Amino acid sequence: MEHIASVSRSSGLEKDGDTLKDFKIQEEYREFLQGKSIESDSEARQRIDAQENVLILFRKLREGIFSSRRTDSFALEVYETSLYLSVAFNSTKQTTPIISHLLPDLYLIVSPPHHNRPVTILISLVHHLVATYPSQSLFQQHLDTIPLSLLPKNSKASKWINSLARSLRARNFIEFERLTGPFTIGRLFDAQDTPSNPPKGSSPMLSTNGRLADLSHSALYEIIDSLRSKTRGTSWDVFRSAxxxxxxxxxxxxxxxxxxxxxxxxxxxxxxxxxxxxxxxxxxxxxxxxxxxxxxxxxxxxx
Incomplete structure (x- = not known):
């Protein structure tokens, strides 16, 4: 499985170059990656090479999905998992392009339920706050592309992310600390984020005790921690001056x-x-x- 040709690299000319365009092969390949992702998750802090290998294999699968124009719950799960792993493994170069394919298009095309959508949207928005800190121009551009049907104005997620961005602009570090504290973050996670009965035909990671939801939560904590690290430098400069x-x-x-x-x-x-x-x-x-x-x-x- 690991040696299946990449669609983008073979351009259809290499033997078996179109293999990953086949939906059944994609699903078998995803099951193969399940063991890989679990293994690398447990070794994330010690084995950078294993992390990079997992990300490369998921990218290969995404290429097959994109080339086959597949837009269903399977495709959505692969892109969501890819996003969470890229954040967990601190691979910014992969995170940004994954977001561009995932949001808002896939969520608009794939029929609900979208159990991980609120957390995924927040991860994407906080990622842009981190990537261009202290500028918020790309964050605002990305926020403007997300329709209200995906991020309702009065939702907890919308109120939180807008308050977070505002606290950064105002350098209100007390409010920023409150908004990024574990108590506030924990309240963003509704019970619906971890489905007790995964939909029929869902992928292995989603159907294994809500593992995908757990992975999404871990990724959100990781990206918020990165933002806290960036903001810490600004707070420290203010502290040194005072x-x-x-x-x-x-x-x-x-x-x-x-x-x-x-x-x-x-x-x-x-x-x-x-x-x-x-x-x-x-x-x-x-x-x-x-x-x-x-x-x-x-x-x-x-x-």
Whole structure:
């Protein structure tokens, strides 16, 4: 299965070059990828080569789907899974083109139910906030292409993403921290996001205990964590301009963790403590330890 020719590379001239245009072969190939995606998901932090291999194989399958003009629930699931894995594996070069094929066209063509649509739309929008931070021009362009039928104006998802973008424009870091905290993010996930009875004929990943929904949630946490990392740099610059000295002791340390978005989002996102953060900044020359104290730092001003 792994050696099936890519449609785009063979141009129909290579032997078996059109194999992945066959719907049945596409579905068999997707089942083959199920084991691959599970394996690489468990090794995501250790095996970059395995991640890249999974993404390449999914891209090959998408090429077959696109060339065969397939637009059904199977095609939708493959594109959704590809998006979530590209985010989980931090492959921006794949994330952007996947979004362009997925939204809004596939959701408009494929008949409901679209269990993962709200989360998928949010992932795509936050991706654009991250990719061009601090500019929001591409984010706004993408938002304008999504019809109200897919993202209703009064929906929780719409209100959240617009509030998030507004907090970034206003540099309202307190509001940004609240909007990207685990409690607020958790409330975005409705029970309907994880179907208890997957539709007949659904693909393996969707029918395995809502794994696709779990993967979509993990991807959203990952992309939000990336946005927090970008915004942390801006918040830190503001902090350095405003303070000459800071203590990492208890209450102040908790305040710093919130102000710099250091609190963990979820079990799969990276964590860093306030002390570790300041040690890193010390190596960069942004702060230095205050002599005679254990948890105080002198803030070095911009030069």
């Amino acid at each position: 303070y000459r000295e800071v203590s990492c002791a208890s209450e102040t340390g908790n305040w710093l963790a919130r102000s710099l978005f250091l609190n963990p989002l979820g079990p799969h996102t990276a964590t860093i403590g306030v002390d570790q953060w300041f040690k890193q900044q010390s190596q960069l020359g942004h702060v230095r330890p205050k002599e005679g104290t254990a948890d105080k730092w002198i803030v070095c001003k911009f030069r």
